[in-house]
Amino acid sequence: MSNYTASNRSDAGRDVFKGMSKSKAKAAKKDPFPEIRLGEHGRYQIKSGKLSGAFVARAFPKPPSKARGLIAEATGATEDAAIIALHEALDARQDRRTKDRRTDPHTGTSVPGTEEYAEALSAVSLTRPQRAMLLALSLAEADGLPEVKLAFAGSYKSAASATRTLGTVGRMIDGYLSSETGTTAPSTTADGNALIAYRALSDQDETPQNWVMHPELCAAVRTAL
Numbered sequence: 001m002s003n004y005t006a007s008n009r010s011d012a013g014r015d016v017f018k019g020m021s022k023s024k025a026k027a028a029k030k031d032p033f034p035e036i037r038l039g040e041h042g043r044y045q046i047k048s049g050k051l052s053g054a055f056v057a058r059a060f061p062k063p064p065s066k067a068r069g070l071i072a073e074a075t076g077a078t079e080d081a082a083i084i085a086l087h088e089a090l091d092a093r094q095d096r097r098t099k100d101r102r103t104d105p106h107t108g109t110s111v112p113g114t115e116e117y118a119e120a121l122s123a124v125s126l127t128r129p130q131r132a133m134l135l136a137l138s139l140a141e142a143d144g145l146p147e148v149k150l151a152f153a154g155s156y157k158s159a160a161s162a163t164r165t166l167g168t169v170g171r172m173i174d175g176y177l178s179s180e181t182g183t184t185a186p187s188t189t190a191d192g193n194a195l196i197a198y199r200a201l202s203d204q205d206e207t208p209q210n211w212v213m214h215p216e217l218c219a220a221v222r223t224a225l
Contacts, residue, residue, distance in 0.1 A: 117220035129154035144210030167192035
């Protein structure tokens with residue numbers, strides 16, 4: 001499932017020894033620019049090579065994600081061993097995350113943890129209205145927001161438009177979290193809105209009231225947006 005190519009530093013294609021004395025050139029050739037091997041594992045880009053005498057493999061957000069930073073790292077006796085160890089670590093982490101998800105009693109949706117939500121939010125491309133609605137819902141916490149205020153937060157003229165947009169965000173998050181790794185982690189839900197929030201019911205007639213964001217997502221929004 002993983003594909004790899006060799007990629008050197010930008011000036012590795014030219015004659016870096018030109019102009020050196022023979023003795024200096026000979027010494028330099030013993031310590032060439034390190035080669036970086038590129039690959040993929042599910043939604044992550046894998047970079048591997050020899051670093052300070054040790055074989056290391058590291059996982060990063062895969063382009064075109066705008067997210068930055070190291071996701072995970074592993075070492076091995078060989079470069080291939082380091083890559084395999086990293087794949088196993090990523091798969092084990094995904095399995096742990098999937099098992100730790102709770103089931104929302106209001107919708108039956110499998111709700112990811114804050115760590116998963118934060119990673120997804122840093123990877124997907126959100127519009128300004130989408131960000132505004134997520135921030136507004138996170139600030140409202142357990143009180144939630146009525147449809148009218150949710151639409152106002154996103155500068156939408158109708159509640160229906162705001163609700164559809166919220167569902168789009170949920171499906172984007174679901175698409176990212178369901179991206180294949182070495183596991184077969186199931187999609188969290190087919191309902192995008194349910195991955196973001198649930199509708200609280202009125203105590204009197206049980207009609208849908210405010211949108212209440214999942215607390216795990218509330219915490220993630222405050223750190224990732």
